[in-house]
Amino acid sequence: MDTISALWKLDTLESANGYLTSHESNPPRLHHFIDGYFGNNSESGKWIESINPRSGKLLLQIPSGTVTDVDRAVDAASRAFPAWSKTSRQERSQVLIRISDILNEQKELFAVWESIDQGKTLARARVEVERAVSNFRYFATYILHEEGAVRYVDGQPSTLTYENRSPLGVFGLISPWNMPLYLLTWKIAPCIAFGCTGVAKPSEVTSITAFLLCEVFRQAKLPVGVMNLVFGDGPGTGSALVKSPRVRGVSFTGGTSTGIRIRQDTVADIGKHLSLELGGKNPTLVFDDVELTKAVPLAARAAFENSGQICLCGSRIYVQRAVYGKFLPALAEYVQTHYKLGETMGPVVSREHYMKVRSYLVQAWEENAVFHTGELPDEAPQQGFWITPTVLSGLNTDSRVMREEIFGPVVTVCVFDTEEEAIALANDNPNGLASIVMTNDLARMRRVGECIDSGLVWVNCWLVRELGTGFGGMKASGTGREGGAFSRDVFTNLRTLHVSHS
């Protein structure tokens, strides 16, 4: 039986794990999805091994897409573009609704595989699949309600001016491993909703739900070639996609160094649209007027959700002096009680990532940080990539542990005195993706919230999303915004007309 038919039926952890155990000697192999067809195996004959983060064992193999594979996918998307870009908004909306309905019917299947592949808890995976369904629903209806204005040019009543948009063309959509399905659908849904076609490349570390999503496209009768998917790594497959002159735009989510590379690789292609959502080292500011019973769980969740592997995680906590002495032990106790490896918390995604997170913990140890929870992980992980959630204090503000994105279950806690100092500490970082402010003082919420240099500011909450608002980062955290009309700007070309009728 082909891989997609085999995986598609396995919608419980028991059945999926049973299948994997019985295939240990011949693990499933995924296929590219090009022109509506699975099975275009890698021409390189090379396969990338994808590892189960809970056990450290081989999970499956994905094709290592070549330049030829990418070209074939871009060909398919280019052939599909003229017809798809001319479909009515109603037609596109209906296809997107069908996709969201099928995804919704199969949400347990997707949650199970996302949990196995990425290591996240099933509960977390379920939330992300729901959000993926919402991505398709949101853009399916957004395009039906777009508004535009026609007006007279000032002082020239016989000349009308208005804006007209057309779909840009073929897009390269590249996503990371931390929220594989959610972040890929955040790109695919607006891409096809606004009349573009595309080639998606998920992270080589987590590929299964992207593969399953192609079966949803097939069942929803998305016209062939409108969305294609090529597997492979960044330097080989991703880079070929980004550099293709027929790819008119790139929407990328991932690390800042990769974003810089993509910008360099496309700099001469001046008309190519680039949307870059990159890394973060997000501050959580806790003022002394908060209720600790609310502030502690919120700070903990913001730090440790998905084992700290969310770009929006609050990984450096600053607490005002009057509550610092109570906050720190309360946080440590809360984390020890509520974040249990293997129950409410998964491993980190890969051996490579484990070693990266560990290197920061070694550094913290060498700098005499206080470990309020957590310990140094083993140098060689034996069975899966498990790291105990770690709360640190006592580091200098110039420590790499305090300045660089760790992207794991590690949070640092520091003290501050004044509001000005809190703002300065929050902004003292090259990144500017998100921040969290906890206070009950309305004037302070605005005073502080409006001068933090981050694209997203959450006051007394975290990870609240409204899909029409701008999503993205300042400074090294990115270029551009996505969401609602911001996504429309990414995926369309704007022309302004002046029509004189005298």
Ligand SMILES: NC(=O)c1ccc[n+]([C@@H]2O[C@H](COP(=O)([O-])OP(=O)(O)OC[C@H]3O[C@@H](n4cnc5c(N)ncnc54)[C@H](O)[C@@H]3O)[C@@H](O)[C@H]2O)c1
């Ligand atoms: N701002 C956001 O919305 C957001 C969301 C999630 C994750 N992230 C960031 O992503 C990072 C973790 O994910 P990651 O390790 O998968 O990131 P990564 O940058 O290593 O990889 C992301 C994707 O880019 C591809 N890639 C790598 N090199 C490439 C190249 N030269 N050309 C084209 N594609 C290339 C990879 O194969 C993968 O699909 C963290 O820094 C995190 O903060 C940001």
Ligand SMILES: O=C/C=C/C=C(\O)C(=O)O
């Ligand atoms: O790592 C990036 C995470 C983005 C998450 C969301 O946009 C969300 O959960 O809505």
